[in-house]
Amino acid sequence: MKITKSLIASCLSFTLLLGGVDQVMVPSTTAKAATIQKVEKTLKATAQLNIRKGAGVKYSKIDQIDPGVFVKSTQFYKGWYKVSYNGKIGWASGKYLKKAPAHYKEAGLVELTEKDGFVIDLQYATKKNFMGYRLYPKKAKALLTKSTAKKLKKANKLANKKGYKIKIWDAYRPLSVQWEMWYKIQNHMYVAYPLLDSKHSKGVSVDVTLVDKKGKELTMPTKFDSFSKKAGRSYKKNSKKAQKNMELLTKIMKEAHFTTIDSEWWHYNDKNDDYPTLDVPLK
Template sequence: MESSLSTIKHIDQIYKVTSQMNIRKGAGVKYSKIDQVDQGIFVKATEFYKGWYKINYKGNIGSGWAPGKYLEIAPVNYKEAGLVELTEKDGFVIDLHYATKKNFMGYRLYPKKAKALMTKSTAKKLKKANKLANKKGYKIKIWDAYRPLSVQWEMWYKIQNHMYVAYPLEDSKHSKGVSVDVTLVDRKGKELKMPTKFDSFSEKAGRSYPNNSKKAQQNMEFLTEIMLEAGFTAISSEWWHYNDSNSDFPTLDVPVK
């Protein structure tokens, strides 16, 4: 760059891309194009120079310069983004696996004190499903809810399989706060028998798998029944994953704390 260090402003800000834009090697159109970023993606800006921002994108895998006219400041926390928290005081069991090392990635993706977040409408529907579970003496255990887009990128780079991890640039409903990963527990807090454990990326996790035990099949079908009645939809590849039937919400990349 034809500039001195004193003219570059160092920043730390998350922005949302408002229109498809080119990423360049330096701050200006005279620099060569190195990539392209689509509308709606979140990027982290680290430097500013004469209307251009040095950004990290694609889950911090890519780096380059982008024109500021295509960037808008993104929400900085979950409340500003319109998300709400569900806790055990709301009658759920909270067990966020990605806030521990006990997940398919092998390390924490969320901080230890991460919150179970989702949109207000999704939270309302999940409360309804939990009341239906309560009638049978069960509770819903939440394994995952809202997932920052940057975390979705980390998962995608490891798995790269649409059946189990949504491609971040297309439609990650977890990153909209409208998807939940759940199971059921009994009055003693013990998980009910289900086809597989959480994040079992195999055919056994599929809803049409024919060799489930009778008890696991019954429990999966009951969970599905109450979730659908509450306003969720299911997917074929993961028995634990449910989407709010209304997913018309923006993708987000705010922290889960």
Template sequence: MALRFLLAVLLFPFIAFTQAKKDTTTLKVVGSYTAYLSSCAANPNNKLVEIKKAIPGIVLDIRYATKNNFMKQVMYKQARAFARKPVVEQLKKIQSELNRKGYGLKIFDAYRPYAVTVAFYKKASDKAFVANPKKGSKHNRGCAVDLTLVDLKTGKDLAMPTPYDSFAPEASPTYKSLPQAVIKNRDYLISVMHRHGFRVIDNEWWHYDFIGWKNYALMDIPFERL
């Protein structure tokens, strides 16, 4: 019995190390522009399409190209927005539907290079509001968009529960203690996005994931190369 116990004590570190090594997975991130082009040639849906070029009437307010964001620093060298081809095709349909009601989309963020996600996680005070680099973000896959609604007549944003990138509890898409007009605007945006294949996340009324995100790789191609 003593010998068996001694062997267990001696072997435990080795067993624990082997198990940890076995459980560790390497995250695959496409950082090669050549590899990205090859993937587009194999499947045109992999293309990261520039949203403004595909939908000229859409409004951009790319906060991470300014210091007006929770990081308080410029994270993007260019104020541009990209998403995978099927994502942009659905955004185009949404914009058309909204326009008939007198509204339009304003994009805060879309495709985000993986390196920026790493920087966010390091600095964010509340990790619940930023993606963990160990898993990557739907933004890194070109399959997430941060957006709101604008009134076409006034050019102003419709009233929503919080400003963009707020860490407040009111940012939840199910938060109830709000003016009825605000709830109506928020829920209308959610319903339109859901009808076109997007799902709002549980702590950010502005963040929508495309339901086909699993079909796309994590990317770390800077805007300048696209």
């Protein structure tokens, strides 16, 4: 083939055109990256939604979030949040996610301390629990809704009149911890199903016992988190002392407007539980 000036010019033009396409594509990718925002916050799913490999419905599904579940976001791009959930990282539509409180005060919870007259002994802030490891930070706070905290203070004053104090084993429990417990036990008699009836995660439930003036726990039917029929309120073979002490604690808590459950003598619910489920840190 005879090479002419016009052919050389045509080839050069074609090469420049290709170069131009490359130059357009690179800024386009860079521009996309520049629109990705860093957004670190806790979000709550308002409906069942998919987690996808990328920000858009064209990307494949890698997992699914149920309504009421909390997730942590790190990035935001065109209406989609990059989230971590169940050990996986992907993108979820912001249409079905709403901002959740990030701090316990923002969520309307208050702290109870030993200055309030209680003995605080949060079992899940230690390794001495049924999970076998620490679920809460070492310096976790005993948190409740304001209304529930007020009722528990009333219960403690009633206990004081009898010469005792209330020891708090557990109070508000983050929903993420409730899920962790559920995955291990999966028995709603002892661990509430997180999406339906986790009153601990609303800050309206407490696990408590009574101690004497020296701080010694009163004899009760079982130890805390004894997942057995002996922990049930209808168990007939308690010692007289254990039965009497359990009945005293029950009377005190009911007088302060708490209710009981059948399977755990130590667990009490605020009669008013019309509060949102939460997943805020315990400190």
